[in-house]
Amino acid sequence: MEIDPTDPVVVLSFAELALDSPEDRELMDRVVRVTAGVQNETPVDTAILLYRGKALAALGMPDAAIDIFTLANRRRKDRPDGLMHQIRYDRAVLYEQVGRRAQAWREFERLYAADPSFEEVRARLGT
Numbered sequence: 001m002e003i004d005p006t007d008p009v010v011v012l013s014f015a016e017l018a019l020d021s022p023e024d025r026e027l028m029d030r031v032v033r034v035t036a037g038v039q040n041e042t043p044v045d046t047a048i049l050l051y052r053g054k055a056l057a058a059l060g061m062p063d064a065a066i067d068i069f070t071l072a073n074r075r076r077k078d079r080p081d082g083l084m085h086q087i088r089y090d091r092a093v094l095y096e097q098v099g100r101r102a103q104a105w106r107e108f109e110r111l112y113a114a115d116p117s118f119e120e121v122r123a124r125l126g127t
Contacts, residue, residue, distance in 0.1 A: 003034050008044045011035060015051035022058035031055035040075045043083070050087050062094045069094070085115055092124075 004010050011034055018024075018031045035052040038045050049072035056065040069091035076084055092107035111121045 005034055008038075008042070008048060011038070012044055012048050012051070015048060015055070019051055019054050019058075022054070025059060028055040028058045032059065040071055043079050046072050046075065046079050046087070047083055050083065050090070053087070053090060057090070057094060062098050066091055066094050066098070081115070085111055085118055089118065089120060 003014050015031050018027045032055050038048045053065040053068035069087050072087045092104045095104035108124050
């Protein structure tokens with residue numbers, strides 16, 4: 001199936017569906033290739049970057065995924081809070097995985113302060 005890389009909504013839909021199978025390395029590689037070059041200009045771009053980061057993490061590239069999540073987190077205006085919280089949460093989980101525990105903990109605390117109903121954060125903080 002061909003994906004039109006010039007249509008961000010198509011790219012977003014493909015990436016979201018593909019991430020239902022993160023164990024499929026070929027599919028994750030395709031997500032990374034299709035999302036290459038996406039800039040963080042619109043909320044759709046931010047969502048695409050979330051899935052790009054998740055695909056990189058699934059491919060065993062946590063540092064590259066952290067970089068993508070950091071890029072996605074730079075623009076917050078007009079972005080849904082839930083999307084931004086998910087990006088920050090995924091980055092914090094990767095910080096933890098690569099041994100940057102203090103940074104992960106700080107991020108979890110900030111997320112909890114911003115949204116105490118975020119169940120995964122509450123579980124990680126033990127609250």
